[in-house]
Amino acid sequence: MKILLYIFLTLLYYPLFGQSQNQCAEVEYSFFGNTELPTSYYATLYINKDISLFHEKINGAVRGELKTDDGRVYESFTTSTKPRFLEPYFKIDRSKHEIFFFEVIGANTYLIQDNYQNLEWLITDENKIINNLSCNKAITNFRGRQWVAWFTTEIPLSFGPWKLHGLPGLIIEAYDATNRYTWRAVKIKFEKSDLFNRDFGSLIKTKNTKPIAYRQFLLNSKEYDNNVDAEMMKNDPNLRDISVPNNGLETKYEWEK
Secondary structure, three states: OHHHHHHHHHHOOHHHHHHOOOOEEEEEEEEEEOOOOOEEEEEEEEEEOOEEEEEEEOOOEEEEEEEOOOOOEEEEEEEEOOOOOOOOEEEEEOOOOEEEEEEEEOOEEEEEEEOOOOOOOEEEEEEEEEOOEEEEEEEEEEOOEEEEEEEEOOOOOOEOOOOOEOOOOEEEEEEEOOOOEEEEEEEEEOOOOHHHHOOHHHOOOOOOOOOEEHHHHHHHHHHHHHHHHHHHHHHOOOOOOOOOOOOOOOOOOHHHO
């Protein structure tokens, strides 16, 4: 109840946004991954007019189940997760049509430049009130998943969690069509972050100084994984190479068409 009340009181001040010429905001989202090992954490979206920085703070509880081949659960567990050595940052610059973020291969962190995409949103007639904000429903397809977003034009900032952007208002809630991944805004305040005074590439120490293209990074990552698998099977002939389906946020890329 205290959390809900805090959200309500925080969002009561959204009309003040119209008085601000800086168009700056800081939005905290909760994330839930309804995956084989369910995961939850918080992330913060920093907005400065045409630029957003999204910082995932991965530190929470992981709950999981071990199942037999016929689907019966024979063990359930909950464990706490320590912060990863990389807490990802994503940068979207709508004026320059640029997307940058950090990711790892092995023990090395890389600065990556992604392909900027203008997401094609279908804005529906559906609407609902979320945390005292009037929100509209929009749908888009992005890299193998259909995404549903509830956005509010009462905060006319075209950003949201992760790589979701391009709507005529702030995304308050977003989830994929299978409800595997969900983000919800839990706190909003209107101020500029000091992060915008720093060079994005300096936020995390990386192996590369010049950004690597996302497509090339994925190829390098796959090669690394294959080499690790080959080395493990060489050391233990009883190991088998098992193909694992890609159930991540992105399952298919535009260059794979």
